[in-house]
Amino acid sequence: MKINHREHRGCTEGTERKGKYNSFAFPLWFSLCVLCGFSFLTAAVHAQTDISRPLRQVQFRLTDHPASRNMLPSPSVADLSLSLRSFTENSLLSPEALEQALTQQYIKQYSSPGGIAWLNAVIRRGSPYIPFIRREIEERGLPAELLYLPVIESGYLSTAVSKSGAMGLWQFMKNSIGGYDIKISDWADERRDFWKATQGALRKLEDNYKTLGDWPLALAAYNAGLGGVSRTIKQTGLNDFWALSEKKALKAETIHYVPKLLAVAHIMSRPRQYGVDIWQEEAPEWARIPLGRAVDLSILAAETGIDINILKSGNAELNYNVTPPDASWLLKIPAENAPAVAAVMERKDLNLIKNYIYTISYGDTLSALALHYGISVDLIQNANPGLKSKYLQIGNRILIPALKDVGPYQAGQSAAINVSASAGGGSFEGTHLVKKGETLWSIALAHDIAPDALAQANNMALNDTLSVGRNLKVPIIVNNE
Numbered sequence: 001m002k003i004n005h006r007e008h009r010g011c012t013e014g015t016e017r018k019g020k021y022n023s024f025a026f027p028l029w030f031s032l033c034v035l036c037g038f039s040f041l042t043a044a045v046h047a048q049t050d051i052s053r054p055l056r057q058v059q060f061r062l063t064d065h066p067a068s069r070n071m072l073p074s075p076s077v078a079d080l081s082l083s084l085r086s087f088t089e090n091s092l093l094s095p096e097a098l099e100q101a102l103t104q105q106y107i108k109q110y111s112s113p114g115g116i117a118w119l120n121a122v123i124r125r126g127s128p129y130i131p132f133i134r135r136e137i138e139e140r141g142l143p144a145e146l147l148y149l150p151v152i153e154s155g156y157l158s159t160a161v162s163k164s165g166a167m168g169l170w171q172f173m174k175n176s177i178g179g180y181d182i183k184i185s186d187w188a189d190e191r192r193d194f195w196k197a198t199q200g201a202l203r204k205l206e207d208n209y210k211t212l213g214d215w216p217l218a219l220a221a222y223n224a225g226l227g228g229v230s231r232t233i234k235q236t237g238l239n240d241f242w243a244l245s246e247k248k249a250l251k252a253e254t255i256h257y258v259p260k261l262l263a264v265a266h267i268m269s270r271p272r273q274y275g276v277d278i279w280q281e282e283a284p285e286w287a288r289i290p291l292g293r294a295v296d297l298s299i300l301a302a303e304t305g306i307d308i309n310i311l312k313s314g315n316a317e318l319n320y321n322v323t324p325p326d327a328s329w330l331l332k333i334p335a336e337n338a339p340a341v342a343a344v345m346e347r348k349d350l351n352l353i354k355n356y357i358y359t360i361s362y363g364d365t366l367s368a369l370a371l372h373y374g375i376s377v378d379l380i381q382n383a384n385p386g387l388k389s390k391y392l393q394i395g396n397r398i399l400i401p402a403l404k405d406v407g408p409y410q411a412g413q414s415a416a417i418n419v420s421a422s423a424g425g426g427s428f429e430g431t432h433l434v435k436k437g438e439t440l441w442s443i444a445l446a447h448d449i450a451p452d453a454l455a456q457a458n459n460m461a462l463n464d465t466l467s468v469g470r471n472l473k474v475p476i477i478v479n480n481e
Contacts, residue, residue, distance in 0.1 A: 102256060128284065142206070186376060205218055212239075284333075287335035288331065358397065373404065431471050431473065
């Protein structure tokens with residue numbers, strides 16, 4: 001057999017060249033496989049941990065990809081789709097807390113269709129305050145879930161009043177404001193001041209935690225009082241909220257209080273899982289500025305172009321539509337409007353307070369006038385230097401500060417007394433006839449009250465089915481504008 005040595009040599013040389021390339025390619029191929037495997041493993045780990053990251057961060061990462069730009073809404077200042085557990089490492093949503101029967105009960109209730117609708121409405125209502133509160137929580141390094149405490153305290157209604165007299169977003173009692181720079185006067189009740197009340201509430205929670213060393217107990221103390229919880233711990237020897245709850249050593253309201261917060265926080269920090277709306281409403285960046293003199297908010301709104309509703313929501317502590325005459329008092333406004341407000345306040349030719357002009361008639365008294373116009377006798381006298389209550393002259397014209405919108409005064413008339421509804425509980429002296437499709441959640445939202453308070457007032461469970469035509473006890477709705 002004749003062998004072609006040239007062909008054989010060529011084949012051998014080609015095989016040798018392939019061998020050289022293969023000896024180089026194999027380690028390269030192997031390295032690439034290892035690298036890809038490591039990347040896949042890293043991606044899998046990140047996919048599991050992304051649930052604890054802020055959704056806003058995830059959105060920014062996803063929107064970097066052109067194909068994803070229309071998949072998610074752009075983030076905003078008040079975007080509540082953030083996974084709030086990422087603020088700090090001391091999350092309240094521990095496995096032990098979430099496994100508790102009461103926590104699971106409230107998760108089920110608040111994640112029902114009616115519960116989600118109620119939560120969405122409450123969070124929307126709180127949107128002007130939430131970025132500020134979130135920042136205060138972050139700066140103090142507190143558990144992020146505290147952002148949702150006003151949900152169960154007041155339904156994020158700054159004017160909420162409980163049946164026990166607690167007031168504002170954080171439901172301060174009159175006897176619990178000492179040491180927290182919260183004051184009450186004829187002009188304002190600063191328990192309704194979202195700025196001061198937030199800072200005071202977070203300080204109180206910090207104080208509770210420093211004393212008790214446990215966040216569930218600190219929250220229990222916010223509801224029941226630090227002294228009461230401390231005494232219970234001393235009496236029982238138990239320094240654990242869940243153990244105290246199991247023993248029923250705490251009052252029932254407090255036993256349910258912490259699980260409610262945990263349930264709301266759990267649901268709201270997982271908006272996609274539970275179908276919670278991802279809010280895109282812009283909230284103002286609040287600033288506080290001294291005014292130097294009293295001003296009617298409606299006049300300030302007209303002169304500066306600021307939405308009157310923003311001014312009212314930012315300064316809900318005011319008893320009237322007018323700021324106190326205290327020169328050091330601070331008005332809360334959107335920071336971008338500060339120059340416009342300063343310019344208006346510097347105008348000496350501009351009258352910033354509305355007044356009624358009233359002509360004294362036979363039988364008039366300052367006390368009757370004050371009652372009708374919703375102000376004090378002192379305010380009338382301050383607006384009319386030298387005016388004496390005992391020496392009113394028929395025919396004299398006096399100025400009466402227009403702190404409320406009221407009709408003309410007629411001698412001998414009596415002023416109606418308003419009973420205001422409250423979000424925290426209040427007096428259930430009204431009735432509501434149940435209509436088709438209504439639930440306790442929707443009726444509670446319409447009356448600005450907590451749904452469980454409505455259920456309790458009517459001897460019902462929160463998720464009970466309502467029959468059409470049933471009469472429910474509800475607070476009386478009064479328009480105090």
